[in-house]
Amino acid sequence: MMDRSKKLLVIGIGCLVLVSVSTASRADSAPCEKNFTVEEGLFSRKVYKTWHDFLLFAPQTIFNRTYTSLVKDGWIINSLDKESGIIFASQLEGSPGEGGKVASLNIIIENARNYFEGIKGAVRISMILSVPSGLHESGDMVRKSFCDLVTEIKK
Numbered sequence: 001m002m003d004r005s006k007k008l009l010v011i012g013i014g015c016l017v018l019v020s021v022s023t024a025s026r027a028d029s030a031p032c033e034k035n036f037t038v039e040e041g042l043f044s045r046k047v048y049k050t051w052h053d054f055l056l057f058a059p060q061t062i063f064n065r066t067y068t069s070l071v072k073d074g075w076i077i078n079s080l081d082k083e084s085g086i087i088f089a090s091q092l093e094g095s096p097g098e099g100g101k102v103a104s105l106n107i108i109i110e111n112a113r114n115y116f117e118g119i120k121g122a123v124r125i126s127m128i129l130s131v132p133s134g135l136h137e138s139g140d141m142v143r144k145s146f147c148d149l150v151t152e153i154k155k
Contacts, residue, residue, distance in 0.1 A: 032147040036139075044133035048142040051126040052150045053112050059085055059123050063109050065153045066125065073145075075105060085109035103137070104130045125153070 036050040054062060063085055070077065075089040087107040105127065112124035127146050131137045 032150045033143060036143045036146065038139050046131045046133075046137070048129040048131070048137075048139065048146070049127065050143070050146045051124055052147075053115065054123045054125070054153070055116070056121045057123050057153075058121070059109055059111060062123050062125060062153055063087075065155075066107060066109065066149070069149055069152045070105075070107075101132045101134055103132070106130075125150070 032050050032052040035052065036048070039047045039049070060082070063082055067077070067080065067087060070087065070089050075091055078088045078090055080087045085108060087105075087109075089105045089107070091103045091105075093101050093103070107128075108126045110124050110126070112122040113120065115124065116122040127149070129137075129142055129146075131142075
């Protein structure tokens with residue numbers, strides 16, 4: 001009887017740990033997902049936006065991790081300004097000679113102490129993806145990519 005009780009206790013604790021881990025990983029990207037918006041821009045261009053706040057991270061750390069992740073994901077870095085915390089990147093679909101379409105990604109990494117009174121080390125990353133008509137990006141895919149980037153930065 002005691003053996004069965006111990007087994008049930010171990011199984012119960014194991015299930016609790018699994019639920020806690022999966023909930024924590026979803027909670028990491030929850031603000032990114034909650035802040036996600038889609039807007040129709042000029043000439044049927046879609047604009048996807050989100051932002052996420054980091055506490056106790058140095059802006060330079062977030063900038064470096066963001067830059068590294070973008071390069072790994074195949075983004076072309078068009079320009080950047082480390083001091084201002086701005087990265088302009090793009091991806092080309094099709095070849096330039098065939099009139100390839102360009103998706104533009106702008107990332108702003110700013111000191112967020114204005115949003116968090118009295119908390120030093122608060123940093124906000126804002127991501128804006130502009131996709132021209134004719135490129136087929138699903139909002140779910142863009143949101144997942146944005147939030148995956150946030151998760152990668154936290155590692």
